[in-house]
Amino acid sequence: MARLSQQAILERYEQLAAQRADYTWRNYQPIPLPGYESTASQAGRNCFDRGEAVAKALDGRFASRPLRIIDWGCNLGFFVFQLAKLGHEVVGVDSNASYVDICRFLAETNEFPVKPRFYVDQLTPSSLSNYSGFDVALCFSVLHHLGKEQLLTLRRFAEVYPVALIEMDGRDFGRHHLFPFYFYLEPTVETNDPYGKGTRRRKTWFCSNVTSEGLYVNLKQRNLLAGRSVLKKESAQGTTVIKREELTSRHTWIRTDLRQEQANYARWSGEKYFASLKDFGETDQHRWIEIDYVEHDGQANAESIQEFFSFLERERLFLLDLCADSFLFSRGKLTVVDLESLFPVETTIADLVKTRTRKTEIPFDSYEKQRNHILQRLVG
Structure with a gap:
């Protein structure tokens, strides 16, 4: 479409609809602006149901005040224009330059309280x-188009946007992918629109790390797993850590779950090497524990590490999943977190590996090897 005009946009839209083929991205969304009413019946997706649900969700949580909103993957700008008409300041972003050109033309040739912008x-x-x-x-x-980059992108997305509306499809409508990065998840609308030769069900989630109980920030930067989360909680009562896992989620190679970690914190409450267990619970979808937050300053010391492994050996305890990131130091004090792989050694370490893991051996299978590895990693 070399020269943009209302007539040219409508003609191209009608051509695609007349082909009666699977919809393309060019006629994926209707255009909710005066003079483009015919696109409502020709579009690949309804969009109005989601538009109403989004407006209702925002109105209920932000008391109708004007908001700054960004729409990633805005396509032809349906949601940008609908929200801009309500008085919000809206930005649309899309990877397709031709769609952005159309959106900019539509923004310039229509009236809005605040002109939407597109990139x-x-x-x-x-x-x-x-x-x-x-x-x-x-x-x-x-997000389902991002493949292996999905979790990395979601992690950063939640950091930049503590409040979001995200549409997903697939198993549990993508809840297990959102769960690691957003504390609060609530479905707002479910749709079943044309897709290929059939239809596809999708769900839009209201996602938030801002609640009446506090502010939440993802702490896990590596080994990202769907269905598991580690979040820092900041509230009037102080700073704590919330660890959660969906009931269907498990450790990748150790036969354990969050109940083992809860039991360890309860058993060793008051022990100087471990954080205090503040609370725990279980819903119909996930279980969680809340522990003290440790402000890690990185000032590791060899003496504390030596003493910790002496404690493990004395108490006949062993960490199957040895991770240097679990050793936190604050003003010289060592606190070890991630206790779901901490087990008592009833016979031998080799037997523990066989009974509690899906492996036949692990690289650090003795107290000495573990001690030396952590000393090398953290002290040098």
């Missing part, structure tokens, strides 16, 4: 930093 960009962990400072982010049917 061409890819949704990546690094690009998100260029679009910060928004109250709410939208991301509809985009």
Whole structure:
């Protein structure tokens, strides 16, 4: 479409609809603006149901105040225009320059309380930093296109946008992918729109790390796993850590779950090497524990590490999953977290490995090897 005009946009839209083929991204969304009413019946997806659900969710949580909103994967700008008409300041981002050109033309040729703006960009962990400072982010049917980058992108997305509306499909409508990064998840609308030769069910989630109980921030930077989360909670009562796992989630190679960690914290409550267990619980979908937060300053000392492994050996305890990131230091005091792989040695370490893991051997299978590895990693 070399020269943009209302007539040219409508003609191309009608051509695609007349082909009666699977919809393309060019007629994926209707255009909710005067003069484009015919696109409502020709579009690949309804969109109005989600638009109403989004507006209702925002109105209920932000008391109808004007918001700064960004829509990643905005396509033809349906949600941008709907929210802009309500008085919000909205930015749309899409990787397709031709769609952004159409959106800019539509924005310039229609009246809004605040003109929406549009940019061409890819949704990546690094690009998100260029679009910060928004109250709410939208991301509809985009994340499933990212493949292996999905969890990395979601981690950064939740950091930049503590409040978001995200549409997902697939198993449990993507809840297990959102769960590690957003504390509060609530479904707002479920749709079943044309897809290929059939239909596809999708669900839009209201995702938030801002609640009446506190503010939440993801702490896990590596070994990201769907269905498991480690979040720092900041509230009037202080700073703690919430560890959660969906009831269907398990450790990747150790036969354990969060109940083992809860039992360890309860058993060793008051022991100087471990954080205090503040609370725990279970819902119909996940279990959780809350422990003290440790402000890690990185000032490791060999003496504390030596003493800790002497304690383990004396108490006949063993860490099957040895991770240097679990050894936190604050003003010289060592606190070891991630206790779900801490087990008593009833016979031998080799037997413990066989009964509690899906492996026949592990690289650090003695107290001495573990002690030396942590000393080398943290002290040098």
